[in-house]
Amino acid sequence: MSTLMRTLRNLRRIGIKDYAHQMAYFENLEEELPLRTRWVDYKDKEFDPSQIEPGWHAWMSYMVDKSPAADPLLQRQIRVWEPKEHRPTLTWSRSGYKPYSTVKNKYSPWTPVAKPRA
Known part of the structure; x- marks a missing residue:
């Protein structure tokens, strides 16, 4: 419980994107674990990690120090x-892509042929 309270006390909301899914980005600089200080809160329970925009992905993976909300170069331009x-x-x-296979099988499955019992 103390970890949750410490996280909520030291939490800093970085930005809310006006995007189709309204994600919120957070940062906790007081965390002891390295590279575990930034996270995203998805609006939907069934989220897709590809929903994160490139600028926010760079900030989440520690490629840049400034968030896209603070850096005009990382602002999303359509x-x-x-x-x-x-x-x-x-x-x-x-619905995913599945290529058609033209390769002949290396083996054929064995189908036992049994005589009917008398």
């Missing part, structure tokens, strides 16, 4: 080729 809203990753879903 590019012409970029979709306006996040598209979910379909890798492990039924």
Whole structure:
């Protein structure tokens, strides 16, 4: 319980993105564990880690020290080729891409042929 109270006491909200999912980013500089001081709170319970924008991903993985809310270079600019809203990753879903295999199997499964009993 003391860890939770210490985290809440030292918590600093960095930014809330006005994006389709309204994620909140936090930082706790008083944490003793290295590289465990920044995290994101997703709006949905079934989140997709690819929803994090590139600038916030750089801040979350300690590539930059300033958050995109404080650094104008990391502000998200909508590019012409970029979709306006996040598209979910379909890798492990039924809609994911699965290539057609043209390779012949190396073995064929054994199917036992049994005579009917008399």
